[in-house]
Amino acid sequence: MSLSLRRIGLVAARDYKTSIASRGFLIGLLIMPVLLVMLVVLIPRILNSHSPQVAGEVAVIDTTGKVTAELERALLPTEIVKRRTLETTQSPAPSGGAPRPANAAAPPVPELTVVALPAEVDVQSRKSWLVQSRDAAPRHLAIVSIQPNAVERRPGAEVFGSYDLYASSHIDDGTESTLRDAVRAALIATRLRSAGLDPLAIAKAQQVFEPETVVVGADGDHVGSRGVARFLPFACGILIFIGVMTGGQILLTSTIEEKSSRVIEVLLAAVSPIELMYGKLLGQLGLGLTMTAVYIVMSLYALAQYSLAGLLDPILILYVLAFYAVTYLVFGSLMLTVGSAVNQMADAQSLMGPIMIVLIAGYSLTGVIGQAPNSSFSVAMSFIPPINTFAMIARVASSAPPPAWEVWSTLLISCVTAILVVWFAAKVFKIALLMHGKPPSIGTLIRWARMA
Amino acid sequence: MTAVLELQDVRKSFGDKIAIESLDLAIPQGATYGLIGPSGAGKTTAIRMIMSILFPDRGRISVLGQASALDAKDRIGYLPEERGSYRKMTVGAFLTYMGCLKGRTRAQAFGRADRLLGRLGLPDVATKKCEDLSKGMLQRVQFVAAIVNEPDLLILDEPFSGLDPLSVRLLKEVIAEEHQRGATIIFSTHVMAHAEELCQQIVMIHQGRKVLDEPISGLRRQYDTRRVQLEPLDPDANLLALQTVPGVESLKLNNEGCELRLVAGTDPGAAIRAIATVVAPARIELVRIRLEDVFIRLVSQSGATENSTEALRTHLQGLSQTGVAT
Numbered sequence: 001m002s003l004s005l006r007r008i009g010l011v012a013a014r015d016y017k018t019s020i021a022s023r024g025f026l027i028g029l030l031i032m033p034v035l036l037v038m039l040v041v042l043i044p045r046i047l048n049s050h051s052p053q054v055a056g057e058v059a060v061i062d063t064t065g066k067v068t069a070e071l072e073r074a075l076l077p078t079e080i081v082k083r084r085t086l087e088t089t090q091s092p093a094p095s096g097g098a099p100r101p102a103n104a105a106a107p108p109v110p111e112l113t114v115v116a117l118p119a120e121v122d123v124q125s126r127k128s129w130l131v132q133s134r135d136a137a138p139r140h141l142a143i144v145s146i147q148p149n150a151v152e153r154r155p156g157a158e159v160f161g162s163y164d165l166y167a168s169s170h171i172d173d174g175t176e177s178t179l180r181d182a183v184r185a186a187l188i189a190t191r192l193r194s195a196g197l198d199p200l201a202i203a204k205a206q207q208v209f210e211p212e213t214v215v216v217g218a219d220g221d222h223v224g225s226r227g228v229a230r231f232l233p234f235a236c237g238i239l240i241f242i243g244v245m246t247g248g249q250i251l252l253t254s255t256i257e258e259k260s261s262r263v264i265e266v267l268l269a270a271v272s273p274i275e276l277m278y279g280k281l282l283g284q285l286g287l288g289l290t291m292t293a294v295y296i297v298m299s300l301y302a303l304a305q306y307s308l309a310g311l312l313d314p315i316l317i318l319y320v321l322a323f324y325a326v327t328y329l330v331f332g333s334l335m336l337t338v339g340s341a342v343n344q345m346a347d348a349q350s351l352m353g354p355i356m357i358v359l360i361a362g363y364s365l366t367g368v369i370g371q372a373p374n375s376s377f378s379v380a381m382s383f384i385p386p387i388n389t390f391a392m393i394a395r396v397a398s399s400a401p402p403p404a405w406e407v408w409s410t411l412l413i414s415c416v417t418a419i420l421v422v423w424f425a426a427k428v429f430k431i432a433l434l435m436h437g438k439p440p441s442i443g444t445l446i447r448w449a450r451m452a
Numbered sequence: 453m454t455a456v457l458e459l460q461d462v463r464k465s466f467g468d469k470i471a472i473e474s475l476d477l478a479i480p481q482g483a484t485y486g487l488i489g490p491s492g493a494g495k496t497t498a499i500r501m502i503m504s505i506l507f508p509d510r511g512r513i514s515v516l517g518q519a520s521a522l523d524a525k526d527r528i529g530y531l532p533e534e535r536g537s538y539r540k541m542t543v544g545a546f547l548t549y550m551g552c553l554k555g556r557t558r559a560q561a562f563g564r565a566d567r568l569l570g571r572l573g574l575p576d577v578a579t580k581k582c583e584d585l586s587k588g589m590l591q592r593v594q595f596v597a598a599i600v601n602e603p604d605l606l607i608l609d610e611p612f613s614g615l616d617p618l619s620v621r622l623l624k625e626v627i628a629e630e631h632q633r634g635a636t637i638i639f640s641t642h643v644m645a646h647a648e649e650l651c652q653q654i655v656m657i658h659q660g661r662k663v664l665d666e667p668i669s670g671l672r673r674q675y676d677t678r679r680v681q682l683e684p685l686d687p688d689a690n691l692l693a694l695q696t697v698p699g700v701e702s703l704k705l706n707n708e709g710c711e712l713r714l715v716a717g718t719d720p721g722a723a724i725r726a727i728a729t730v731v732a733p734a735r736i737e738l739v740r741i742r743l744e745d746v747f748i749r750l751v752s753q754s755g756a757t758e759n760s761t762e763a764l765r766t767h768l769q770g771l772s773q774t775g776v777a778t
Contacts, residue, residue: 002522002523006555007553010549010552010553011553014549018538018540018541257539258536258538261536261537261538261539262534262535262536263535263536263537263538264536265505265532265534265535266532266535266536266537266550266594266597267553268503268505268532269503269525269528269529269530269531269532269598270525270550270553270554271525271553272504272522272525273505434500434505434506
């Protein structure tokens with residue numbers, strides 16, 4: 001018996017054309033970039049655009065008598081913006097002294113008014129001040145009680161006192177966080193002044209802006225590439241994962257459909273079961289490669305907008321495609337086997353469970369391994385199939401890629417694994433295709449493979 | 453004559469269940485063979501092994517001179533019992549695809565599919581999606597898929613199941629045309645009347661064994677039923693008087709009149725003349741042999757059945773009625 005490449009090609013071409021023209025595939029193709037854009041850009045904006053500006057009063061019981069003025073200053077909108085800007089940027093503010101504009105995605109700056117209470121007031125008796133209806137005006141948001149030793153330590157004490165915070169049940173996390181930052185800034189400034197130091201001078205002395213790393217490569221210098229490098233292992237993992245999932249799912253559903261619609265025996269009149277299986281595998285491999293290629297082109301375009309396209313090593317792109325292909329052959333064959341063994345989608349769930357767990361485990365490792373590409377764990381994972389492809393691509397895409405022999409060893413192990421899995425799948429496939437009735441267990445699939 | 457299909461000592465089991473015990477078969481080129489037997493007899497399993505969809509546990513199969521149908525699929529047309537189509541594909545695309553898989557160019561496949569669709573009363577469906585066709589139309593499309601490659605060997609598993617009488621007639625005509633073109637035809641059915649009408653040779657399978665492999669003409673000679681059907685001219689005629697006619701063994705009344713069984717060795721012509729002298733007939737004829745009877749007689753003689761003869765007859769008749777009605 002000889003396999004007909006012509007028939008395999010025809011089956012592959014039909015499956016490829018049918019899948020690529022389907023609405024489901026086009027939606028799937030666009031869903032990742034859309035989700036990414038939503039995650040990075042739109043969601044924070046959408047969330048914050050719906051946050052109203054908070055305005056209300058904060059009562060202060062200042063037993064030191066020194067902090068209230070600093071706190072009033074620290075709660076000024078301009079000061080809040082300044083602190084937020086310092087937290088979120090590593091580069092110095094533009095020259096001219098003007099504060100950096102607030103991040104558009106940041107929540108609106110609350111308008112907090114300080115109500116100074118006498119120092120001798122018992123905070124317990126004033127707690128009821130915070131209990132009011134949701135729409136009362138002005139809103140009583142919190143009581144800050146500065147401890148007596150918050151500015152000057154008690155004799156013999158190593159640490160300063162702090163403050164107590166009592167909050168209304170209506171205060172949101174963002175406003176509370178802003179208030180805590182302001183109290184902290186006010187306490188530090190007051191302590192420094194009390195010690196005869198200039199808080200502004202010290203703050204400036206503490207500022208060491210972190211420069212962007214300039215990565216020097218054969219093709220020149222690249223600024224801002226560290227962020228890309230950190231993201232790259234994860235991105236490569238997700239590319240392989242999405243490609244495998246897309247192709248595998250189509251294999252699963254199309255095979256179940258062919259079985260349930262009884263077209264399978266009509267096909268087997270023209271092709272052998274193995275030709276059918278190889279054709280289907282190849283068709284979806286082509287689909288996955290198309291999808292991966294589209295994502296790579298989109299990524300290159302996006303990187304080119306920031307003059308970072310040169311960061312993507314062409315050999316990395318080849319590795320992504322090669323590792324995708326072998327990973328797909330392993331998981332796609334297994335999904336195809338499941339599709340051939342059951343008669344409806346619901347029956348496939350129990351058999352798909354273990355396959356999905358292994359696939360997701362492999363993909364989940366990419367982030368961890370990308371951070372420590374040469375740890376013992378990372379190296380060991382690179383040689384344990386079938387998840388070694390995810391581990392290795394994360395290492396190859398990391399800032400400290402492994403030597404070439406390790407990459408090729410992983411590729412070789414993966415190829416051998418793929419051959420074994422495809423061989424097993426083919427044995428089950430040709431038996432399972434004409435089987436109807438209750439869905440088989442994993443044990444039954446193994447028995448079928450032995451029978452074939 | 454060259455055999456296009458040969459099976460030698462073929463056996464197939466599924467776990468503990470033996471589907472085919474031992475099957476030997478040789479079908480010459482240009483023949484029309486009927487593979488008959490009740491459901492579960494092993495017909496579909498035999499056909500699937502011929503098509504290399506299943507593989508025998510033992511024995512040898514040769515198809516169109518090849519050791520496996522896999523090497524001759526381009527020359528075989530196969531209409532399986534369980535047949536479907538790609539629901540979202542257009543009929544034209546589906547048939548062209550099937551033709552290409554069987555070694556035809558797109559133009560050849562589409563051209564022949566278009567002609568055959570017209571021949572089967574479906575001239576305008578090529579651009580329609582398969583899911584938009586009725587069940588009967590789809591059955592005809594699937595038949596076209598089986599013969600789109602102008603096969604040398606055409607295997608049809610229950611081809612008329614689910615078809616209306618008009619479609620059955622059209623299909624029979626096209627099957628006859630394929631036979632005239634030179635195709636060898638193997639036709640599996642449990643509707644014995646179809647086999648009697650279309651086939652030159654009958655192969656009966658029962659419980660995984662071949663129990664008959666004879667030409668229809670030989671069967672008629674070999675399995676003389678010795679039964680005479682009489683419809684009296686006078687509805688009130690005394691039919692029981694016929695029991696005394698020489699050569700009459702027994703008599704059974706029925707709606708039309710009665711059926712008489714003759715003593716073995718009786719000359720049917722003399723018996724018919726004698727019967728006509730006792731009761732004037734509106735119609736009198738020798739009952740034509742039915743494959744159902746041959747089958748039951750063979751099975752009863754071999755003692756291979758656990759079923760009683762009557763139970764088997766009821767089963768076959770039930771199947772037969774189902775086959776015609778569906």
